[in-house]
Amino acid sequence: MSASEPPGASEQAVVRPIAVDDLGSSQVTVVQDTPHGALAVGISAGKPFALSNRCRHLYAELGKGRVTDDGCLECPWHRALYDVGSGKMVRGPQGYSNPWPAPSRPQPGLAR
Numbered sequence: 001m002s003a004s005e006p007p008g009a010s011e012q013a014v015v016r017p018i019a020v021d022d023l024g025s026s027q028v029t030v031v032q033d034t035p036h037g038a039l040a041v042g043i044s045a046g047k048p049f050a051l052s053n054r055c056r057h058l059y060a061e062l063g064k065g066r067v068t069d070d071g072c073l074e075c076p077w078h079r080a081l082y083d084v085g086s087g088k089m090v091r092g093p094q095g096y097s098n099p100w101p102a103p104s105r106p107q108p109g110l111a112r
């Protein structure tokens with residue numbers, strides 16, 4: 001720490017800002033190496049949010065999911081939904097792997 005730095009400044013991680021335009025149609029992305037670890041960062045109903053990047057179910061990266069029309073964050077693997085305000089899971093896993101975006105035709109062996 002130099003004399004001109006505030007206490008603790010040299011220990012803080014540098015977090016790169018994300019432009020809203022860089023979020024794409026999913027409206028969420030992963031930001032690595034924050035002081036809280038990797039985060040799922042996005043926009044829901046015009047408001048920014050940041051949640052843990054790991055789904056409670058099988059630890060998929062939530063930042064690779066999408067924000068739904070009703071403003072929840074949807075897990076990319078089994079479509080669990082998270083309230084972006086509280087971080088609570090509001091809908092559990094939907095029973096099968098559903099890569100996002102969904103395949104255009106049914107995959108052999110997967111019940112729909």
Ligand code: FES
Pocket residue numbers: 055056057058059060075076077078079080092093094
């Ligand atoms: S890993 Fe997220 S719902 Fe399964």
